[in-house]
Amino acid sequence: MRYWLMKSEPDVFGIDHLIEMPNQTEHWDGIRNYQARNFMRDDMKIGDQVLFYHSNAKKIGVVGTMEVVREAYPDHTQFDPNSKYHDPKSKEDNPRWIMVDIKFKEKFNDVVTLAELKEIPELSEMRLLQKGNRLSILPVEENEYQIIVELGRKK
DNA sequence: GCCAACGTTGGC
DNA sequence: GCCAACGTTGGC
Numbered sequence: 001m002r003y004w005l006m007k008s009e010p011d012v013f014g015i016d017h018l019i020e021m022p023n024q025t026e027h028w029d030g031i032r033n034y035q036a037r038n039f040m041r042d043d044m045k046i047g048d049q050v051l052f053y054h055s056n057a058k059k060i061g062v063v064g065t066m067e068v069v070r071e072a073y074p075d076h077t078q079f080d081p082n083s084k085y086h087d088p089k090s091k092e093d094n095p096r097w098i099m100v101d102i103k104f105k106e107k108f109n110d111v112v113t114l115a116e117l118k119e120i121p122e123l124s125e126m127r128l129l130q131k132g133n134r135l136s137i138l139p140v141e142e143n144e145y146q147i148i149v150e151l152g153r154k155k
Numbered sequence: 156g157c158c159a160a161c162g163t164t165g166g167c
Numbered sequence: 168g169c170c171a172a173c174g175t176t177g178g179c
Contacts, residue, residue: 007177033162033175055177114178132160134176 002043003145005051005062005128006102007136015052015063015107024104029075030085032097036137040100041072043139050102051140051148053128054111061113062148070101108152122147 006028008014018026031037048068054060074095077085090096117123127138140148 009177035162060178134161136176 002045002048003050003140003142004039004044004048004068005053005138005140006066007053007055009056010054010063011056014054014057015104018052018066018102018104019107021104025069025101027070027075027099027101029077029099031075031099031136032085032087033135036135037098039137039139041098044068044071044100046071049105049145051145055136059111059113061111061115061117062108062152063111064107064152065105065149066102067105068100069103072098072100075099106149106152108155110155112148112151112155116151117148120147 010016013026018024028040031040046068050066050068051062052064052066053062075085075097077083078087078090078095078097079092080086081088085097087096117126118129123129123144126140126144127133127135128140
């Protein structure tokens with residue numbers, strides 16, 4: 001089993017949106033970065049555990065956890081001319097972009113903020129905290145995942 | 156709103 | 168293949 005962190009802007013799709021979805025499950029569409037896509041396509045498996053991260057928010061940080069419930073399949077928004085994620089270069093018979101399905105697991109009482117994460121020595125190697133990181137999907141080490149979930153549950 | 160740090164595009 | 172110009176992400 002692997003561990004991941006996935007970013008989303010709460011104004012667009014936050015953890016509360018996920019909680020309100022049918023079966024508390026939603027497809028993670030709109031990924032248009034090749035590295036992030038490759039993580040989803042090649043390495044993300046059913047049962048993988050995921051930290052839900054709010055970016056561009058009043059309170060930036062990890063807000064809860066989710067689980068992968070469906071592995072990579074084509075992201076339909078790439079073929080929709082009305083979608084902001086429309087990609088005219090992507091062909092139906094050879095889709096460029098894919099997505100996975102994610103199910104809600106747990107919401108912390110409060111955000112484990114980015115500032116807090118930066119202060120924890122054990123997390124100093126986290127990819128999330130490295131300079132210049134902009135990937136919206138990142139692998140997380142098991143111990144890093146455990147530390148963050150423990151912090152969240154104490155909130 | 157600013158801007159650093161990327162990633163992508165396209166001319167050559 | 169190089170690289171300038173442009174676009175995006177995301178923290179502050």
